[in-house]
Amino acid sequence: MYIESPATTAPQTSHSETEELAILCKALGHPARITILRHLLTEDRCICGRIVEVMPLAQSTVSQHLKILKESGLVLGEVEGPKTCYCVNRNKLTELFTAMSTLCRQEEEQ
Amino acid sequence: MYIESPATTAPQTSHSETEELAILCKALGHPARITILRHLLTEDRCICGRIVEVMPLAQSTVSQHLKILKESGLVLGEVEGPKTCYCVNRNKLTELFTAMSTLCRQEEEQ
DNA sequence: CTCCTTCATCGTTAATCTACGATAAGCGAT
DNA sequence: ATCGCTTATCGTAGATTAACGATGAAGGAG
Numbered sequence: 001m002y003i004e005s006p007a008t009t010a011p012q013t014s015h016s017e018t019e020e021l022a023i024l025c026k027a028l029g030h031p032a033r034i035t036i037l038r039h040l041l042t043e044d045r046c047i048c049g050r051i052v053e054v055m056p057l058a059q060s061t062v063s064q065h066l067k068i069l070k071e072s073g074l075v076l077g078e079v080e081g082p083k084t085c086y087c088v089n090r091n092k093l094t095e096l097f098t099a100m101s102t103l104c105r106q107e108e109e110q
Numbered sequence: 111m112y113i114e115s116p117a118t119t120a121p122q123t124s125h126s127e128t129e130e131l132a133i134l135c136k137a138l139g140h141p142a143r144i145t146i147l148r149h150l151l152t153e154d155r156c157i158c159g160r161i162v163e164v165m166p167l168a169q170s171t172v173s174q175h176l177k178i179l180k181e182s183g184l185v186l187g188e189v190e191g192p193k194t195c196y197c198v199n200r201n202k203l204t205e206l207f208t209a210m211s212t213l214c215r216q217e218e219e220q
Numbered sequence: 221c222t223c224c225t226t227c228a229t230c231g232t233t234a235a236t237c238t239a240c241g242a243t244a245a246g247c248g249a250t
Numbered sequence: 251a252t253c254g255c256t257t258a259t260c261g262t263a264g265a266t267t268a269a270c271g272a273t274g275a276a277g278g279a280g
Protein backbone atom coordinates (compact mmCIF):
# COMPACT_ATOMS: atom_id res chain seq x y z
CA MET A 1 0.00 0.00 0.00
CA TYR A 2 1.09 3.53 -0.67
CA ILE A 3 1.51 5.51 2.48
CA GLU A 4 0.04 9.00 2.29
CA SER A 5 2.38 10.82 4.62
CA PRO A 6 5.21 8.78 6.08
CA ALA A 7 6.42 10.38 9.31
CA THR A 8 9.98 10.13 8.10
CA THR A 9 9.50 12.18 4.99
CA ALA A 10 6.56 14.48 5.71
CA PRO A 11 6.55 16.06 9.17
CA GLN A 12 3.00 17.13 8.44
CA THR A 13 2.99 20.32 10.45
CA SER A 14 -0.06 22.48 10.05
CA HIS A 15 0.19 24.97 7.22
CA SER A 16 -2.02 27.82 6.18
CA GLU A 17 -3.63 27.58 2.79
CA THR A 18 -1.09 30.04 1.42
CA GLU A 19 1.85 28.12 2.84
CA GLU A 20 0.50 24.84 1.53
CA LEU A 21 0.08 26.25 -1.96
CA ALA A 22 3.57 27.72 -1.81
CA ILE A 23 4.99 24.31 -0.88
CA LEU A 24 3.25 22.63 -3.81
CA CYS A 25 4.27 25.37 -6.24
CA LYS A 26 7.85 25.23 -5.02
CA ALA A 27 7.87 21.48 -5.61
CA LEU A 28 6.84 22.12 -9.21
CA GLY A 29 9.24 25.04 -9.55
CA HIS A 30 11.82 23.00 -11.43
CA PRO A 31 11.45 21.64 -14.99
CA ALA A 32 12.83 18.23 -14.01
CA ARG A 33 10.16 17.75 -11.37
CA ILE A 34 7.38 18.75 -13.73
CA THR A 35 8.75 16.28 -16.26
CA ILE A 36 8.83 13.56 -13.63
CA LEU A 37 5.27 14.30 -12.57
CA ARG A 38 4.10 14.25 -16.18
CA HIS A 39 5.83 10.96 -16.75
CA LEU A 40 4.24 9.46 -13.66
CA LEU A 41 0.84 10.66 -14.85
CA THR A 42 1.18 8.98 -18.24
CA GLU A 43 2.78 5.81 -16.89
CA ASP A 44 0.49 5.67 -13.86
CA ARG A 45 3.10 3.73 -11.88
CA CYS A 46 6.83 3.86 -12.49
CA ILE A 47 10.04 2.38 -11.15
CA CYS A 48 12.69 4.91 -10.20
CA GLY A 49 15.17 3.43 -12.64
CA ARG A 50 12.77 3.95 -15.51
CA ILE A 51 12.55 7.63 -14.65
CA VAL A 52 16.33 7.90 -14.54
CA GLU A 53 16.48 6.43 -18.06
CA VAL A 54 14.18 9.12 -19.37
CA MET A 55 15.85 12.05 -17.64
CA PRO A 56 19.24 13.51 -18.63
CA LEU A 57 20.30 13.57 -15.00
CA ALA A 58 22.33 11.39 -12.66
CA GLN A 59 20.50 8.78 -10.63
CA SER A 60 21.24 10.58 -7.38
CA THR A 61 19.86 13.83 -8.76
CA VAL A 62 16.65 12.19 -9.91
CA SER A 63 16.33 10.53 -6.52
CA GLN A 64 16.70 13.94 -4.92
CA HIS A 65 13.94 15.41 -7.08
CA LEU A 66 11.73 12.46 -6.23
CA LYS A 67 12.37 13.08 -2.56
CA ILE A 68 11.25 16.69 -2.91
CA LEU A 69 8.12 15.59 -4.75
CA LYS A 70 7.43 13.03 -2.04
CA GLU A 71 7.91 15.60 0.72
CA SER A 72 5.45 17.91 -0.95
CA GLY A 73 2.94 15.07 -0.95
CA LEU A 74 2.43 15.16 -4.71
CA VAL A 75 4.12 11.80 -5.22
CA LEU A 76 3.93 8.54 -3.31
CA GLY A 77 6.62 5.88 -3.16
CA GLU A 78 6.27 2.21 -2.46
CA VAL A 79 9.19 -0.11 -1.88
CA GLU A 80 8.91 -3.33 -3.88
CA GLY A 81 11.83 -5.49 -2.96
CA PRO A 82 14.97 -3.85 -4.28
CA LYS A 83 12.97 -1.43 -6.40
CA THR A 84 10.83 1.56 -5.53
CA CYS A 85 7.62 2.25 -7.38
CA TYR A 86 6.35 5.80 -7.63
CA CYS A 87 2.95 7.17 -8.47
CA VAL A 88 1.13 10.49 -8.31
CA ASN A 89 -0.97 11.29 -5.26
CA ARG A 90 -4.16 12.23 -7.09
CA ASN A 91 -5.69 13.70 -3.97
CA LYS A 92 -2.80 16.09 -3.54
CA LEU A 93 -2.82 16.99 -7.19
CA THR A 94 -6.51 17.79 -6.97
CA GLU A 95 -5.80 19.84 -3.86
CA LEU A 96 -3.20 21.81 -5.81
CA PHE A 97 -5.56 22.33 -8.70
CA THR A 98 -8.33 23.52 -6.40
CA ALA A 99 -6.03 25.94 -4.58
CA MET A 100 -4.71 27.26 -7.89
CA SER A 101 -8.25 27.69 -9.19
CA THR A 102 -9.21 29.63 -6.10
CA LEU A 103 -6.19 31.87 -6.52
CA CYS A 104 -6.65 32.48 -10.23
CA ARG A 105 -10.38 33.08 -9.94
CA GLN A 106 -10.13 35.36 -6.95
CA GLU A 107 -10.55 38.34 -9.25
CA GLU A 108 -14.03 37.22 -10.19
CA GLU A 109 -15.33 37.35 -6.63
CA GLN A 110 -16.60 40.70 -5.40
CA MET B 111 0.48 51.90 -19.91
CA TYR B 112 1.65 48.71 -18.36
CA ILE B 113 4.46 47.11 -20.29
CA GLU B 114 4.06 43.40 -20.79
CA SER B 115 7.69 42.36 -20.90
CA PRO B 116 10.26 45.09 -20.42
CA ALA B 117 13.52 44.04 -22.00
CA THR B 118 15.39 45.03 -18.87
CA THR B 119 13.52 42.71 -16.57
CA ALA B 120 12.34 39.85 -18.76
CA PRO B 121 14.92 38.58 -21.27
CA GLN B 122 12.08 36.71 -22.96
CA THR B 123 14.06 33.77 -24.18
CA SER B 124 12.02 30.98 -25.68
CA HIS B 125 10.94 28.40 -23.14
CA SER B 126 9.31 25.05 -23.52
CA GLU B 127 5.90 24.62 -21.97
CA THR B 128 7.45 22.71 -19.09
CA GLU B 129 10.07 25.37 -18.47
CA GLU B 130 7.48 28.13 -18.61
CA LEU B 131 5.26 26.36 -16.09
CA ALA B 132 8.28 25.77 -13.85
CA ILE B 133 9.12 29.48 -13.94
CA LEU B 134 5.58 30.45 -12.96
CA CYS B 135 5.42 27.82 -10.21
CA LYS B 136 8.77 28.90 -8.88
CA ALA B 137 7.55 32.49 -8.73
CA LEU B 138 4.64 31.31 -6.57
CA GLY B 139 6.86 29.01 -4.53
CA HIS B 140 7.09 31.44 -1.64
CA PRO B 141 4.23 32.37 0.73
CA ALA B 142 5.08 36.08 0.57
CA ARG B 143 4.69 36.15 -3.20
CA ILE B 144 1.37 34.33 -3.08
CA THR B 145 0.19 36.82 -0.48
CA ILE B 146 1.31 39.71 -2.67
CA LEU B 147 -0.46 38.25 -5.70
CA ARG B 148 -3.63 37.70 -3.69
CA HIS B 149 -3.49 41.27 -2.45
CA LEU B 150 -3.03 42.61 -5.95
CA LEU B 151 -6.02 40.55 -7.11
CA THR B 152 -8.32 41.98 -4.45
CA GLU B 153 -7.01 45.54 -4.73
CA ASP B 154 -6.78 45.40 -8.53
CA ARG B 155 -4.07 48.04 -8.53
CA CYS B 156 -1.69 48.74 -5.69
CA ILE B 157 1.17 51.05 -4.79
CA CYS B 158 4.30 49.29 -3.61
CA GLY B 159 4.21 51.11 -0.29
CA ARG B 160 0.76 49.80 0.43
CA ILE B 161 2.00 46.24 -0.05
CA VAL B 162 4.90 46.89 2.29
CA GLU B 163 2.43 48.08 4.94
CA VAL B 164 0.51 44.82 4.71
CA MET B 165 3.51 42.49 4.72
CA PRO B 166 5.69 41.80 7.76
CA LEU B 167 8.82 42.29 5.69
CA ALA B 168 11.30 45.06 5.02
CA GLN B 169 10.67 47.35 2.07
CA SER B 170 13.69 46.03 0.22
CA THR B 171 12.54 42.45 0.66
CA VAL B 172 9.07 43.21 -0.66
CA SER B 173 10.62 45.02 -3.59
CA GLN B 174 12.71 41.94 -4.30
CA HIS B 175 9.66 39.67 -4.25
CA LEU B 176 7.89 42.08 -6.58
CA LYS B 177 10.86 41.93 -8.92
CA ILE B 178 10.65 38.14 -9.04
CA LEU B 179 6.92 38.32 -9.72
CA LYS B 180 7.56 40.86 -12.48
CA GLU B 181 10.27 38.74 -14.05
CA SER B 182 7.92 35.77 -14.14
CA GLY B 183 5.43 37.94 -15.99
CA LEU B 184 2.68 37.42 -13.43
CA VAL B 185 2.81 41.02 -12.28
CA LEU B 186 3.14 44.29 -14.14
CA GLY B 187 4.58 47.52 -12.78
CA GLU B 188 3.89 51.05 -13.86
CA VAL B 189 5.87 54.02 -12.65
CA GLU B 190 3.63 56.90 -11.60
CA GLY B 191 5.84 59.78 -10.66
CA PRO B 192 7.68 58.87 -7.50
CA LYS B 193 5.48 55.85 -6.93
CA THR B 194 5.13 52.50 -8.69
CA CYS B 195 1.75 50.93 -9.23
CA TYR B 196 1.49 47.16 -9.54
CA CYS B 197 -1.21 44.96 -10.95
CA VAL B 198 -1.66 41.34 -11.94
CA ASN B 199 -1.06 40.32 -15.54
CA ARG B 200 -4.36 38.52 -16.10
CA ASN B 201 -3.14 36.99 -19.32
CA LYS B 202 -0.19 35.39 -17.61
CA LEU B 203 -2.34 34.21 -14.73
CA THR B 204 -4.71 32.59 -17.21
CA GLU B 205 -1.73 31.04 -18.95
CA LEU B 206 -0.61 29.57 -15.63
CA PHE B 207 -4.07 28.27 -14.88
CA THR B 208 -4.34 26.68 -18.31
CA ALA B 209 -0.96 25.01 -18.02
CA MET B 210 -1.79 23.76 -14.54
CA SER B 211 -5.12 22.44 -15.77
CA THR B 212 -3.40 20.59 -18.58
CA LEU B 213 -0.93 19.08 -16.15
CA CYS B 214 -3.50 18.06 -13.55
CA ARG B 215 -5.91 16.65 -16.11
CA GLN B 216 -3.27 14.74 -18.05
CA GLU B 217 -4.38 11.56 -16.30
CA GLU B 218 -7.79 11.74 -17.93
CA GLU B 219 -6.39 11.66 -21.44
CA GLN B 220 -5.76 8.23 -22.90
C1' DC C 221 27.31 -17.03 0.83
C1' DT C 222 28.40 -14.09 -2.95
C1' DC C 223 27.36 -11.25 -6.74
C1' DC C 224 24.34 -7.98 -9.01
C1' DT C 225 20.75 -4.77 -9.27
C1' DT C 226 18.28 -0.95 -7.40
C1' DC C 227 17.88 3.00 -4.95
C1' DA C 228 18.59 6.24 -0.96
C1' DT C 229 21.84 8.80 1.36
C1' DC C 230 26.34 11.21 2.22
C1' DG C 231 29.64 14.60 1.13
C1' DT C 232 30.86 18.28 -1.71
C1' DT C 233 30.79 22.32 -4.70
C1' DA C 234 28.71 26.05 -7.07
C1' DA C 235 24.79 28.60 -7.56
C1' DT C 236 20.65 30.65 -6.05
C1' DC C 237 17.40 32.42 -2.48
C1' DT C 238 15.96 35.20 1.43
C1' DA C 239 16.34 38.64 4.41
C1' DC C 240 18.08 42.99 5.95
C1' DG C 241 20.13 47.77 6.22
C1' DA C 242 22.13 51.25 3.53
C1' DT C 243 22.27 53.84 -0.42
C1' DA C 244 20.87 55.95 -4.72
C1' DA C 245 17.61 57.65 -8.05
C1' DG C 246 13.44 59.95 -9.38
C1' DC C 247 9.87 63.07 -8.62
C1' DG C 248 6.81 66.58 -6.27
C1' DA C 249 6.55 70.33 -3.20
C1' DT C 250 8.35 74.16 -0.74
C1' DA D 251 17.93 74.45 -5.01
C1' DT D 252 16.61 71.71 -1.36
C1' DC D 253 13.83 68.67 1.22
C1' DG D 254 10.93 64.66 1.74
C1' DC D 255 8.67 60.73 -0.06
C1' DT D 256 8.82 56.49 -2.70
C1' DT D 257 11.02 52.73 -4.56
C1' DA D 258 14.83 50.16 -6.82
C1' DT D 259 19.29 48.55 -6.26
C1' DC D 260 23.66 47.31 -3.81
C1' DG D 261 26.15 44.72 -0.57
C1' DT D 262 26.12 41.15 2.60
C1' DA D 263 25.25 37.02 5.48
C1' DG D 264 23.13 32.79 6.15
C1' DA D 265 20.25 29.22 4.33
C1' DT D 266 18.76 26.46 0.71
C1' DT D 267 19.05 24.24 -3.92
C1' DA D 268 20.98 21.56 -7.66
C1' DA D 269 24.16 18.74 -9.44
C1' DC D 270 27.43 15.01 -9.19
C1' DG D 271 30.21 10.86 -7.70
C1' DA D 272 30.79 7.68 -4.10
C1' DT D 273 29.06 4.84 -0.72
C1' DG D 274 25.80 1.89 1.68
C1' DA D 275 21.70 -0.86 2.44
C1' DA D 276 18.30 -4.16 0.91
C1' DG D 277 16.75 -7.73 -1.77
C1' DG D 278 16.85 -11.27 -5.68
C1' DA D 279 19.65 -14.68 -8.37
C1' DG D 280 23.16 -17.86 -8.88
